[in-house]
Amino acid sequence: MPESQAAAPGFSELTRERPFMHMWMSRLFGTAGTQMLMVAIGWHMYDLTGSAWDLGLVGLFQFMPALLLALYAGHIVDRHHRGRIVAVCLSVQASVALTLLVAGHLQLDSRGLLLGLSLVLGAVRAFQMPAQQALTPMLVPPIMLPRAMAFSSAGTQGAIIAGPAIGGLLFVAGISVVYGACTLLFISGGVLVARLRYAHAPPPKAPVTLQTLFAGVDFIWRRKTVLGAISLDLFAVLLGGAVALLPIYAKDILHTGPWGLGLLRGAPAVGALLTSIALTRRPIERNVGRTLLAAVAAFGVCMIVFGISQSFIVSLLALAVSGGADMVNVVIRQTLVQLETPDEMRGRVSAVNSIFIGASNQLGEFESGATAALLGPVGSVVLGGVGTVLVAVGWLWLFPSLAKRDRIVATADASASKK
Structure with a gap:
């Protein structure tokens, strides 16, 4: 029977695709960490300045570098190991969370620091989003891709719901605890995706035009x-x-x-x-x-x-x-x-x-x-x-x-x- 007429593999077959499941867990950790970090930065900024304008600037400072770097990021994603790109992006986000943790402890936190780190987060996401999207089809057979996309979306939506809720609960113990939890989540996600193994043939080197x-x-x-x-x-x-x-x-x-x-x-x-x-x-x-x-x-x-x-x-x-x-x-x-x-x-x-x-x-x-x-x-x-x-x-x-x-x-x- 041709593949197009065969029944798609079941959910149990999908969960046996270990590289995909490692990527799924990494994405779950990364998304939860991102949601918690955004809640924390927003609260932190408002606590420092009391300005709704500054809250808007946090979003703008994350959007602009993502927009400006997107096309170059796509070029990089197509020429390098996508799993390692995602791992580097998660590592940078872990560094941002750790920087905020240390800055708060040493009372070095400021409006400028939060806005500067927002620029870093926006730049990172310009590379992370296309790398994650382009990586999934490399980890499962084409006939499994619709089920894999749905399962990935389920994990992402679960993290979007749970991340802010968990972050809110951790706020009771202090914002430093939230930044610490974000750091651990990003590191865990980075370790999982850095270990991915899939067929990757680097394209010939070519100038960026x-x-x-x-x-x-x-x-x-x-x-x-x-x-x-x-x-x-x-x-x-x-x-x-x-x-x-x-x-x-x-x-x-x-x-x-x-x-x-x-x-x-x-x-x-x-x-x-x-x-x-x-x-x-x-x-x-x-x-x-x-x-x-x-x-x-x-x-x-x-x-x-x-x-x-x-x-x-x-x-x-x-x-x-x-x-x-x-x-x-x-x-x-x-x-x-x-x-x-x-x-x-x-x-x-x-x-x-x-x-x-x-x-x-x-x-x-x-x-x-x-x-x-x-x-x-x-x-x-x-x-x-x-x-x-x-x-x-x-x-x-x-x-x-x-x-x-x-x-x-x-x-x-x-x-x-x-x-």
């Missing part, structure tokens, strides 16, 4: 399925995100206060976690293109429901379902992009993808705030949800190759059969 730096952009532009999947996510997050407005909803519309804001912030992650677990057990095998578009449209509908809801329970459910729909989008999109991209290009394509993700998140928050200033929070969220649904419908026409995609591993199987 504009052509090599922009090769990922050119590749995405020429592959309409990849372009459609990435741009669909860009516009969905840009238009449909409502995270920046959640404090307004919690305080002025749903009248819940800080505890309600915490639940609203966590609801999408809970929905995403449950969906990723389901996709790990039962991956989507047919009609993946239309399923992707339907998931994005469902995300938009959830935002419309959330926007007009005045019930806290309905709002929580809408956000949870939106997180589940977004997870379907994430798993299908990331798997399609990785399978459509040859290995020698995965780093640069993943780097461009990370630019789209970062830009959509940052610009999406700005778009939400700007439209809320003009139309009010309800008008902003509802308009964004309607726009997301229209984008999903429009992509049916603009990217027919994406809409007609049936099997997620079709390209990989086809290329394999030609060898």
